[in-house]
Amino acid sequence: MKIGTPKEVFEGERRVAMTPDSALQLQKLGYECAIETGAGEAAGFSDEAYKAAGVEVLPTAAQLFKAVDIVAKVREPNETEAKRLTKGQTLISFFWPAQNKELMELCQSKGASVIAMDMVPRISRAQKMDALSSMANIAGYRAVIEAGNNFGRFFTGQVTAAGKVPPAKVLIVGAGVAGLAAIGTATSLGAITLAFDVRPEVAEQIESMGAEFVYLDFEEKAQDGAATGGYAAPSSPEFREAQLKKFRELAPEVDIVITTALIPGRDAPVLWTKDMVEMMKPGSVVVDLAAEKGGNCEITEKDQRVVSDNGVVVIGYTDFPSRMAAQASTLYSTNIRHMMTDLTPEKNGQTNHNMEDDVIRGATITHEGEITFPPPPPKVK
Numbered sequence: 001m002k003i004g005t006p007k008e009v010f011e012g013e014r015r016v017a018m019t020p021d022s023a024l025q026l027q028k029l030g031y032e033c034a035i036e037t038g039a040g041e042a043a044g045f046s047d048e049a050y051k052a053a054g055v056e057v058l059p060t061a062a063q064l065f066k067a068v069d070i071v072a073k074v075r076e077p078n079e080t081e082a083k084r085l086t087k088g089q090t091l092i093s094f095f096w097p098a099q100n101k102e103l104m105e106l107c108q109s110k111g112a113s114v115i116a117m118d119m120v121p122r123i124s125r126a127q128k129m130d131a132l133s134s135m136a137n138i139a140g141y142r143a144v145i146e147a148g149n150n151f152g153r154f155f156t157g158q159v160t161a162a163g164k165v166p167p168a169k170v171l172i173v174g175a176g177v178a179g180l181a182a183i184g185t186a187t188s189l190g191a192i193t194l195a196f197d198v199r200p201e202v203a204e205q206i207e208s209m210g211a212e213f214v215y216l217d218f219e220e221k222a223q224d225g226a227a228t229g230g231y232a233a234p235s236s237p238e239f240r241e242a243q244l245k246k247f248r249e250l251a252p253e254v255d256i257v258i259t260t261a262l263i264p265g266r267d268a269p270v271l272w273t274k275d276m277v278e279m280m281k282p283g284s285v286v287v288d289l290a291a292e293k294g295g296n297c298e299i300t301e302k303d304q305r306v307v308s309d310n311g312v313v314v315i316g317y318t319d320f321p322s323r324m325a326a327q328a329s330t331l332y333s334t335n336i337r338h339m340m341t342d343l344t345p346e347k348n349g350q351t352n353h354n355m356e357d358d359v360i361r362g363a364t365i366t367h368e369g370e371i372t373f374p375p376p377p378p379k380v381k
Ligand code: NAD
Pocket: 121, 122, 123, 124, 126, 127, 130, 133, 136, 173, 174, 175, 176, 177, 178, 179, 196, 197, 198, 199, 225, 229, 230, 231, 232, 233, 235, 260, 261, 262, 263, 264, 269, 271
């Protein structure tokens, strides 16, 4: 069978789902590989590099879709791409089926099988295919780098002949995958790092990374992340008030705030309010990784860098992984390659779409003309 990757069509998307290295691995599984010309260019992978790795380079997306059995992409297909899918073909990409019902139905009507990378169950066995985590890890790292680029001071404290420099104080709100990556980056740059999450079980992880967990003076039973599959649930109004009170205390002293707080299926909670921005020192920076979901900061504007009246920079970019396209493509294409490994147990270049396999079943949203989303809950932890 042949697996192919078209050039991404979403404006500004620089990542690519197959790299020359991942193509070599896919060939070891018995597949032939193809790309659309220029597919890897924005991520730093030339057509020549693909050709040297034995990849066929096709001149148009239409030709690519026609030539392959499996289409591997980063973003969900647009309508034109979905209409190109044919019966028996498999598409592997991010898809967000709950938000893209019509698109899912279009793929189903074409008879294509769709594996949504955002639906890979978050169980230990599937970590190697967990593209949400590999991209969140990059977003967390890049958020700190972006903050540093907008912050006119050092992260680390220094004693120099020209004077003493205090370390920067960084607050990370939300310590999931992106938040923990941001903590790791900020501490390694020498900042004093504080972090908060509604799930108290992450306190240990935060502290093991050299950051300080921000405790609230609050009596109510804390959120039990285990009961919600590791994700957060909305907080009670009283908890939220206690959280905002604590943040108001911290606002005048922190230099950089990185917010990553998300609640599945909902708009992001507003946690860094306008008055908190007004309390921050001029030159401080807020990077809001929840901008796609409305933002954790009240003054965030999606995909924009805004400066408040008191000189605080608020960044609401939603394309952090794409801003590190080479790294993101390397990790994402590895996630895809691992998915292909599980789909090819015989390593004979033939997919075995085994719907008895928890991971494959969980990620499959259309198969053999049927919608298979949402999946049943996974059996394995
Ligand atoms: P996410 O992107 O859904 O949310 C980011 C963080 O924001 C979470 O830690 C959440 O608790 C926090 N949050 C929500 N509301 C908040 C509020 N009001 N104030 C402060 N923080 C708030 O999270 P994620 O990175 O996708 O991770 C979700 C869970 O999945 C975690 O428990 C993580 O450890 C787990 N996970 C497991 C695996 C695996 O086992 N394969 C892989 C990745 C993630």
